[in-house]
Amino acid sequence: MRRRGVLLxxxxxxxxxxxxxxxxxxxxxSEGDPLVVYxxxxxxxxxxxxxxxxxxxxxxxxPRYGGSAELAAALLEEGEATRAQVFLSQDAGALGALQxxxxxxxxxxxxxxxxxxxxxxPAGAWVGVSxxxxxxxxxxxxxxxxxxxxxxLDLTRPEFRGKVxxxxxxxxxxxxxxxxxxxxxxxxxxxxxxxxxxxxxxxxPGNADIVNAVAAGQVPFGLVNxxxxxxxxxxxxxxxxxxxxxxxxxxxxxxxxxxxxxGVGVLTGKADERTARFVDFLLxxxxxxxxxxxxxxxxxxxxxxxxxxxxxxxxxxxxxIDLSRLDTLQESLALLSDVGLT
Amino acid sequence: MxxxxxxxxxxxxxxxxxxPLPLLLVVPAVVTAAVALLPxxxxxxxxxxxxxAVALDVLWRHRTAVVLGRxxxxxxxVTAACLVLGTALAWLTTRxxxxxxxxxxxxxxxxxxxxxxxxGFAWVSFLPAAAGGVGAFAVLTLCCFxxxxxxxxxxxxxxxxxxxxxxxxxxLSPMRAFLRVTVPQLRPALAAGGLLVALYVLSDFGAVxxxxxxxxxxVLYTSYTSSFDRTPAAVLGLLLVAVTLVLVALxxxxxxxxxxxxxxxxxxxxxxxxxxxxxxxxxxxVTALAVGVPVxxxxxxxxxxxxxxxxxARLLAAAGSSIGxxxxxxxxxxxxxxxxxxxxxxxxxxxxxxxxxxxxxGHALPGIVVAxxxxxxxxxxxxxxxxxxxxxxxxxxxxxxxxxxxxxxxxAGQSPAALEEAARSAGAxxxxxxxxxxxxxxxxxxxxxxxxxFLTCVxxxxxxxxxxxxxxxxxxxxxxxxxxxxxxxxAAPYAAVxxxxxxxxxxxxxxxxxx
Numbered sequence: 001m002r003r004r005g006v007l008l009x010x011x012x013x014x015x016x017x018x019x020x021x022x023x024x025x026x027x028x029x030s031e032g033d034p035l036v037v038y039x040x041x042x043x044x045x046x047x048x049x050x051x052x053x054x055x056x057x058x059x060x061x062x063p064r065y066g067g068s069a070e071l072a073a074a075l076l077e078e079g080e081a082t083r084a085q086v087f088l089s090q091d092a093g094a095l096g097a098l099q100x101x102x103x104x105x106x107x108x109x110x111x112x113x114x115x116x117x118x119x120x121x122p123a124g125a126w127v128g129v130s131x132x133x134x135x136x137x138x139x140x141x142x143x144x145x146x147x148x149x150x151x152x153l154d155l156t157r158p159e160f161r162g163k164v165x166x167x168x169x170x171x172x173x174x175x176x177x178x179x180x181x182x183x184x185x186x187x188x189x190x191x192x193x194x195x196x197x198x199x200x201x202x203x204x205p206g207n208a209d210i211v212n213a214v215a216a217g218q219v220p221f222g223l224v225n226x227x228x229x230x231x232x233x234x235x236x237x238x239x240x241x242x243x244x245x246x247x248x249x250x251x252x253x254x255x256x257x258x259x260x261x262x263g264v265g266v267l268t269g270k271a272d273e274r275t276a277r278f279v280d281f282l283l284x285x286x287x288x289x290x291x292x293x294x295x296x297x298x299x300x301x302x303x304x305x306x307x308x309x310x311x312x313x314x315x316x317x318x319x320x321i322d323l324s325r326l327d328t329l330q331e332s333l334a335l336l337s338d339v340g341l342t
Numbered sequence: 343m344x345x346x347x348x349x350x351x352x353x354x355x356x357x358x359x360x361x362p363l364p365l366l367l368v369v370p371a372v373v374t375a376a377v378a379l380l381p382x383x384x385x386x387x388x389x390x391x392x393x394x395a396v397a398l399d400v401l402w403r404h405r406t407a408v409v410l411g412r413x414x415x416x417x418x419x420v421t422a423a424c425l426v427l428g429t430a431l432a433w434l435t436t437r438x439x440x441x442x443x444x445x446x447x448x449x450x451x452x453x454x455x456x457x458x459x460x461x462g463f464a465w466v467s468f469l470p471a472a473a474g475g476v477g478a479f480a481v482l483t484l485c486c487f488x489x490x491x492x493x494x495x496x497x498x499x500x501x502x503x504x505x506x507x508x509x510x511x512x513x514l515s516p517m518r519a520f521l522r523v524t525v526p527q528l529r530p531a532l533a534a535g536g537l538l539v540a541l542y543v544l545s546d547f548g549a550v551x552x553x554x555x556x557x558x559x560x561v562l563y564t565s566y567t568s569s570f571d572r573t574p575a576a577v578l579g580l581l582l583v584a585v586t587l588v589l590v591a592l593x594x595x596x597x598x599x600x601x602x603x604x605x606x607x608x609x610x611x612x613x614x615x616x617x618x619x620x621x622x623x624x625x626x627x628v629t630a631l632a633v634g635v636p637v638x639x640x641x642x643x644x645x646x647x648x649x650x651x652x653x654x655a656r657l658l659a660a661a662g663s664s665i666g667x668x669x670x671x672x673x674x675x676x677x678x679x680x681x682x683x684x685x686x687x688x689x690x691x692x693x694x695x696x697x698x699x700x701x702x703x704g705h706a707l708p709g710i711v712v713a714x715x716x717x718x719x720x721x722x723x724x725x726x727x728x729x730x731x732x733x734x735x736x737x738x739x740x741x742x743x744x745x746x747x748x749x750x751x752x753x754a755g756q757s758p759a760a761l762e763e764a765a766r767s768a769g770a771x772x773x774x775x776x777x778x779x780x781x782x783x784x785x786x787x788x789x790x791x792x793x794x795x796f797l798t799c800v801x802x803x804x805x806x807x808x809x810x811x812x813x814x815x816x817x818x819x820x821x822x823x824x825x826x827x828x829x830x831x832x833a834a835p836y837a838a839v840x841x842x843x844x845x846x847x848x849x850x851x852x853x854x855x856x857x
Contacts, residue, residue, distance in 0.1 A: 076570075081721040
């Protein structure tokens with residue numbers, strides 16, 4: 001027993017030492033070292049893109065995948081000691097949090113200028129790489145285009161009673177609630193949500209479930225992100241045309257038309273030629289097309305076409321709001337729970 | 343480190359000897375306790391970074407009271423349900439003539455292999471109405487009752503059946519005799535199992551996030567994910583630690599008094615008579631709900647989804663990483679737990695009790711908090727080890743230490759202290775007594791603890807996600823990746839292998855309890 005214990009301890013020590021000794025390579029960033037990228041976007045989506053980057057530039061990439069918020073928290077704890085050079089985030093909020101603590105280095109003006117001003121940090125600390133819009137998905141058999149509401153606030157009207165699906169725990173729905181609070185104030189947000197709750201909306205676990213239910217005619221309307229319809233179309237024989245569902249965009253400037261972005265920032269003190277090339281790559285045609293085709297998101301760089309069936313980016317008119325200010329979700333959650341929606 | 347002179351002497355030893363505490367045990371036990379307390383350092387720094395007024399403001403918020411109440415309600419109800427369900431199943435599988443009871447004893451331990459996020463997904467995908475407080479109660483109960491079943495089953499095999507037989511000969515029904523005579527003797531096992539359930543429920547994020555119940559842990563998470571503010575999260579983390587310490591003290595109070603007496607005589611199985619088949623149906627139903635539903639969901643996802651084809655090499659690599667990290671985690675955690683557990687079992691007095699309680703501090707904390715503590719500390723003090731295996735293993739130690747400490751304490755407590763005294767009086771050195779008497783006698787129990795830590799490490803997600811070495815994947819992190827793009831068909835193989843890897847130790851546990 002004791003012998004075995006000693007043996008186990010020895011094995012353990014060897015493992016620890018080998019782990020430590022391989023730890024001496026951190027630090028310097030000479031040519032040929034991998035670029036360390038923290039990605040809050042999914043590996044299945046970003047992995048192939050990183051390979052394309054390495055192929056076209058010869059710069060190897062070491063990615064670390066995680067949730068955007070968890071990685072942002074880790075980056076804040078790591079501070080200047082971080083090995084990360086680039087942070088790729090699912091949403092603007094996580095980038096805003098790093099910017100607020102001075103953890104993001106300013107990007108080059110020529111990089112920022114490639115993306116419309118509303119989809120990047122006003123201070124130039126991060127830039128959006130792809131966009132997603134809130135829409136009302138509807139069943140084309142059950143709903144005439146003429147009967148579509150202009151504003152999300154119309155959904156409290158009696159003709160929508162029991163007819164609207166929503167995903168109360170989905171982050172994008174909650175961002176919409178935050179935008180509503182920021183744009184219209186607490187009182188109007190509360191009275192809308194109370195009216196919405198009283199109108200018997202149908203709660204679903206997620207956006208994909210809503211699109212499925214709408215396409216199947218189980219519910220006429222649903223509040224979702226625009227790309228779920230295209231994801232369903234990609235997995236359906238006959239594509240978009242065979243689905244009995246379509247996206248309706250709210251009127252320009254409506255809180256329901258919120259456009260959020262996934263974006264990229266470079267960590268303070270880590271900017272070099274490789275990080276610049278990486279940001280350039282994400283804003284380049286190849287990556288922008290990749291986002292447009294693979295995720296059906298809106299490419300944010302002018303000249304790159306949106307996926308077939310999607311309106312051009314210029315037609316999108318979300319409310320004007322600084323996306324990194326959508327960081328008061330806690331209050332939105334409290335409000336949702338107050339009015340009985342979660 | 344505490345010099346020997348500072349160590350308080352036990353005033354009135356309850357068990358064990360009044361000899362001075364051996365430094366051989368005290369020094370490593372203090373080190374272990376210090377490691378377990380590491381997250382407190384981080385939480386204190388973060389909670390107070392904007393001054394005590396901000397921290398108190400978070401604490402006095404109405405919402406904090408509401409979610410604390412909800413967390414405690416969930417923990418209390420799930421613990422109560424697990425105590426009833428776990429004891430009933432333990433009795434049926436050890437003390438009755440239930441048809442196929444050995445098989446059921448194994449099956450009833452298998453829910454330990456199912457991560458709560460998988461169980462949650464499974465229930466919601468079959469039954470969307472499962473979302474909510476009642477659903478979370480049901481899913482957590484079905485995932486957690488083995489924490490009661492295993493220690494109670496082991497204790498039932500050791501409790502002397504004579505007293506119960508006397509009670510029955512005096513006219514008590516089998517059920518009454520069990521409740522009035524045997525259950526009080528099971529108190530230590532019930533208390534230990536109940537504590538693990540309660541702490542698990544407090545720390546759980548998987549089930550409550552899928553089933554959408556705003557518990558303290560979920561609100562703590564949203565504080566990171568929504569406002570990117572680490573202060574409220576840290577304050578809520580400290581609140582969780584406070585609740586943990588209260589629960590641990592309660593458990594220690596409940597545990598006091600009853601020590602199961604080892605017996606070599608097995609109890610004569612109670613005849614269930616006409617109740618046999620209803621009892622079998624009930625056991626089968628619990629197993630079906632706890633294991634069958636998640637497994638069916640995995641099969642369903644595989645069947646309906648369109649998969650791009652399975653990357654077997656990647657699956658095997660992830661399985662290898664999972665097993666490697668979990669094995670290291672189990673090994674180090676158990677080694678760290680031995681001095682704390684042996685001291686707690688053998689010595690009365692304040693220091694062993696304090697060291698043992700310290701070991702529980704990290705257990706009710708959500709993985710993300712412990713992970714961020716490790717990030718905070720490693721980056722500052724051991725930058726060379728950051729994002730390498732040792733720091734990940736250390737996080738496992740902090741998170742799962744109580745699973746091993748409990749196993750060491752209860753198994754060391756069951757062997758007679760007189761054997762150690764005899765060895766000592768025969769001139770054996772303390773190290774020899776520990777290595778040749780104490781540990782071998784407690785060996786099976788300690789191994790069971792290590793196995794429990796292993797399977798819990800395999801299921802762990804948040805800390806693994808942040809701390810695993812760059813470029814390495816485990817089954818849990820791959821599963822997370824695949825479900826993140828709603829690719830349930832691609833996720834199913836990872837979930838299935840994860841459940842299988844964790845099922846082997848669960849199966850071992852169900853058998854080891856028999857020893």
